[in-house]
Amino acid sequence: MSDTIKYILPEEKMPANWYNIQADLPKPLAPVLNPGTGEPIGPDDLAPLFPMELIMQEVSQEREIEIPAPVRNVYRQWRPSPLFRARRLEAALDTPAKIYYKNEGVSPAGSHKPNTAVAQAFYNAESGIKKLSTETGAGQWGSSLAFAGALFDLEVRVFMVKVSYNQKPYRRALMETYGGSCIPSPSMETEAGRQILKYDPDSPGSLGIAISEAVEIAATHDDTKYALGSVLNHVLLHQSIIGLEAMSQFEMADDYPDIVIGCAGGGSNFGGIAFPFIGEGLRGGRKVRSIAVEPSACPTMTRGKYAYDFGDTGHLTPLMLCHTLGSTFMPPAFHAGGLRYHGMAPLVSHLVELGEIEPRAVHQNPSFEAGLIFARAEGIVPAPESTHAVRTAIDEALRCKQEGKSETILFNLSGHGHFDMSAYSDYLDGKLTDQDYDHEALAKSLSELPQVG
């Protein structure tokens, strides 16, 4: 059997700064717009929702932003996370490619989400905030923010998409175990929720609706701010620690990736692992191929439009230029709940447009098949979201085999699948379908994109 090869970065080599790719963009990001006026919004417009430190990070052009000591201190509980050479997987595939993966499933919440949850909780607590509101789909983000809230004495209220709330009571239990509260969305607690329920009392909810509810709570309560688990620039900034650590670990390995792969729902775990490598290329250093993998049933980058759109269904958010399926688009139910979002991070979308990122879409059955191959070879069960990255890493490794090339592949294992065994159960029982999205509904939601300028 092949040797386990694990690269452990000493704690003192954990990055002291996050990496902000905005400093290295050949063309700046388009401004965020006020939907009413069509004018760019300023920091003050966002002040009801976020503490000023996070707003400044959102627009910062500094390449490095210091990680505050209390955040580093919490990170050290599970960071630096290990980088593995997947030797047993390479052997199972009989490929000349070298496959590495960064394991973000080692965090207390089981995914990469605490990297930004802890930072956001810290900045909110520091600015005197006592309560946070947020939304969650499958529950990874909600439980991570509940975890971070427990550490910084913040009351965390999570609006959870109702269908997930009912289907995944153990995710809710995790949030409550950490001391957070969890409300099925749409709810009667907000105007946005009441509007939906008035016309559709049985609405299963959606991430877009839950965002509207969480934003409304923050906008209408002075003691409450809002926290988002992906999409925004500051979230991707916090996740950059994944790629920064990986760069140091590749130095230890005396190797460098040719290909960097992450799954992409809102874009934060992908951006987290890929941006430090893409930035190296943008600054004239070594280039990598970066592949952002989305579900075929929610094909934001591969089938959406690059356009200004809202982040939520209730249209309470500003307008961002991004790849989008339209804020009213409802993707079919599939198990990678963390990838069921109509939009993509503006930074990821921008870099796709600049040709720095290859988007790719894969179906859920081939993804779970890859998850099984990985679990049996490497012993770790990937989260349904992460199986999309595993699928792509395996596909690239098989291409290398066909072409007789020994390329170096890095992917982000964004989380473990221990909370998602019912999805594996469905896969093993042959119950999963590779359901397509509704083409007519997509045409309709794209036709309803807001008109700007």
Added chain:
Amino acid sequence: MSDTIKYILPEEKMPANWYNIQADLPKPLAPVLNPGTGEPIGPDDLAPLFPMELIMQEVSQEREIEIPAPVRNVYRQWRPSPLFRARRLEAALDTPAKIYYKNEGVSPAGSHKPNTAVAQAFYNAESGIKKLSTETGAGQWGSSLAFAGALFDLEVRVFMVKVSYNQKPYRRALMETYGGSCIPSPSMETEAGRQILKYDPDSPGSLGIAISEAVEIAATHDDTKYALGSVLNHVLLHQSIIGLEAMSQFEMADDYPDIVIGCAGGGSNFGGIAFPFIGEGLRGGRKVRSIAVEPSACPTMTRGKYAYDFGDTGHLTPLMLCHTLGSTFMPPAFHAGGLRYHGMAPLVSHLVELGEIEPRAVHQNPSFEAGLIFARAEGIVPAPESTHAVRTAIDEALRCKQEGKSETILFNLSGHGHFDMSAYSDYLDGKLTDQDYDHEALAKSLSELPQVG
């Protein structure tokens, strides 16, 4: 907020040998007996069930037994496991005690069980065996053996207690994801199972019944051996790596425990962390208090008899001298499924009798309460079994507070609770009871203990 203090042992300092406490016992273990003849059994009697290397480990008096390179190689995926100083928990309790915990939840299967599963799979594979049969209650052991089987190309069949099989489909899914197969027990596949079903077609099953089925399969199939996840000497031997690593980590911390705590179902995670420390005391070195914590609803050490008994309900196993509630005792349903066993490891029982181990029983509500306190302070959700150790660590820390003493407490966090969130859900909803065991049934099962000598 208190600093995170984590002791990471460099990979090259991972123990090269397991520790065998039999070498340091002031009085040897009683022999294992043939139930038919009442005579001690020899290695050959066990040969149908186990490969000879494991049988030799079972009776070895050597203090150190080398960990084979392929086993060390797999261990290195997650070992050495981190030792944490629980500074945030100490602050929450406002105690002068120092609390440390060893986190075994970082293994791919989420518990300490792979420490022995990997070793057992290796020795079986090395001796030419192709199939393993075993039993599992809550599923931690079955999934760990399925994981190890995947690595060493062994076909793993797991007899899972039927009530758990039906209640915990995601545990079964984990075994199947690793490529193992999972059969609800009692089943029609064995004579032992058929006998039970004949008289009780709706039998919910028990660990004792499942052991009978797994043993029968191994005893009647030349290509199949049996694997047990706790109780036996060689299992506790393999788990000693936990305590050995902890000793090295305490050297790094320039500290030493006054108290070592582990939960105890069959006794392997407790023995794993405690035996190296107890052995140090037995050899004339520093003494520790060792506390083995069992559920009040299955009080093997605190309410059972120290007597010869069978390991299974069908009476296919040899007789071992141990604390037992009687092999026909059926504990009430509670969530720490890994602690629902009628017997205790002979080594643990022997050391209880010698006064080296303090047994203690705690109820499940106070245990889950402790689990919540721990999760909110330290961010990690303990497995239901592990909450029994957390409860005792907290109780000892609160005693230290009352007495104004700064003792050093070490406990084993044997696994994470991500698979068991339904139990936390029940606790949070106030649905858990501290059900007592059936006193009449216990009196009856104890009266039926086999007569020896």
